[in-house]
Amino acid sequence: MIIEEIKLDRLHMPLKHPFETSFGKLMTKDFIVVSATSEGSTGYGESTAFPLPFYNEESTETVLYILKELIIPQVLNLDKLDHPQDLDPIFQSIKGHRMAKAALEGAIWDLYCKKKGVSLSKALGGTNTEIDVGVSIGIEPTIGELLDRVGGCIDQGYKKIKVKIKPGFDVKPMEAIRERFGMDVPLMADANSAYTLQDIDLLKQLDPLNLMMIEQPLAYDDIIDHVTLQKELSTPICLDESIHSVEDARKAVEIGATKIINIKVGRVGGLTEAKKIHDYCQEQGIPVWCGGMLESGIGRAHNIAITSLSNFTIPGDTSPSDRYWDRDITDPEVEFYKPGVIKVPEGPGIGYGINEEAFIEYVVHTDTFSRTKTV
Numbered sequence: 180m181i182i183e184e185i186k187l188d189r190l191h192m193p194l195k196h197p198f199e200t201s202f203g204k205l206m207t208k209d210f211i212v213v214s215a216t217s218e219g220s221t222g223y224g225e226s227t228a229f230p231l232p233f234y235n236e237e238s239t240e241t242v243l244y245i246l247k248e249l250i251i252p253q254v255l256n257l258d259k260l261d262h263p264q265d266l267d268p269i270f271q272s273i274k275g276h277r278m279a280k281a282a283l284e285g286a287i288w289d290l291y292c293k294k295k296g297v298s299l300s301k302a303l304g305g306t307n308t309e310i311d312v313g314v315s316i317g318i319e320p321t322i323g324e325l326l327d328r329v330g331g332c333i334d335q336g337y338k339k340i341k342v343k344i345k346p347g348f349d350v351k352p353m354e355a356i357r358e359r360f361g362m363d364v365p366l367m368a369d370a371n372s373a374y375t376l377q378d379i380d381l382l383k384q385l386d387p388l389n390l391m392m393i394e395q396p397l398a399y400d401d402i403i404d405h406v407t408l409q410k411e412l413s414t415p416i417c418l419d420e421s422i423h424s425v426e427d428a429r430k431a432v433e434i435g436a437t438k439i440i441n442i443k444v445g446r447v448g449g450l451t452e453a454k455k456i457h458d459y460c461q462e463q464g465i466p467v468w469c470g471g472m473l474e475s476g477i478g479r480a481h482n483i484a485i486t487s488l489s490n491f492t493i494p495g496d497t498s499p500s501d502r503y504w505d506r507d508i509t510d511p512e513v514e515f516y517k518p519g520v521i522k523v524p525e526g527p528g529i530g531y532g533i534n535e536e537a538f539i540e541y542v543v544h545t546d547t548f549s550r551t552k553t554v
């Protein structure tokens with residue numbers, strides 16, 4: 180297929196509640212929707228970088244720069260784009276900037292599937308027709324407010340409860356959750372790199388709490404120190420920020436730095452790499468789950484599709500749209516099919532349409548790029 184036009188819409192979507200983690204509080208999602216059009220069909224992708232480089236080194240501005248100055252001109256110049264993997268030569272010429280690459284690649288995957296008349300889930304090798312999902316709860320001001328929020332999520336039927344922790348808000352809140360709701364609720368902690376090897380004794384206090392995992396306890400770019408920590412903990416370590424590629428996953432698994440991997444499509448540079456990590460982990464008996472970056476329905480749709488692959492055996496952070504948004508930009512919005520379960524769309528591509536009225540409400544800027552080269 181020949182890509183005739185690529186559009187970058189920058190959207191500001193206010194969150195229903197501020198989302199706080201160990202590195203800050205997010206009130207509005209500022210992100211890019213990439214639309215790629217060919218012969219009357221349009222595919223959609225979404226950038227997952229935060230407005231500032233809090234989570235990794237990318238931001239909304241770096242995504243825009245890399246897409247506008249480097250990636251889009253080369254994509255519009257391609258004479259052959261029969262499969263999203265044909266983007267590889269362009270991507271390999273650019274170091275890093277995986278969230279920028281993933282936003283474009285997601286649009287091309289959606290477009291490719293729409294032209295083939297196949298669902299994104301099927302095209303990726305998905306086998307599940309519905310997925311269990313969990314929820315990620317940000318840092319709450321008090322333990323009481325955390326318990327209320329956890330109770331509400333359990334009542335809604337979420338299949339995994341993820342709680343953010345940081346020094347000073349870790350053991351006690353997790354103990355309080357176990358005390359209130361029992362030892363069997365599927366519960367995990369996400370530390371977002373807030374700890375160091377000096378905190379081993381503190382983190383060991385979490386071991387008796389039957390947590391599913393502790394996510395990214397140490398530095399965002401570390402693998403080796405997580406080996407030391409995992410030897411001291413009975414709770415499995417799950418890596419998020421440290422894993423950017425299937426090569427990172429191989430190294431982390433081979434040296435014993437992690438027992439579970441949180442795959443985020445944006446963090447690893449797109450669906451093609453996400454599938455490679457899934458497939459490698461499946462061979463190694465390492466379960467994976469799909470993390471979130473507070474996506475709109477478009478990014479959520481991509482996450483639902485990749486989660487339909489068989490080694491996504493742990494519920495991901497893919498809540499329905501109304502967890503974060505008063506009004507999402509997809510039609511339909513992402514909803515529970517039954518408590519804690521989302522149906523995998525069978526329609527072509529991502530399986531969700533765009534709610535144009537809602538979309539335009541959030542757009543703050545648009546850049547349009549057209550192919551000029553004649554074949």
Ligand SMILES: O=C(O)CCC(=O)C1=CC=C[C@@H](O)[C@@H]1C(=O)O
Pocket residue numbers: 200234314315369371419470471472473474496497498
């Ligand atoms: O998108 C969701 O619902 C989950 C978001 C979420 O938990 C995270 C997003 C980005 C950084 C962290 O705070 C955390 C994570 O690390 O998984």
Ligand SMILES: [Mg+2]
Pocket residue numbers: 369371394395419420441470
């Ligand atoms: Mg995380």
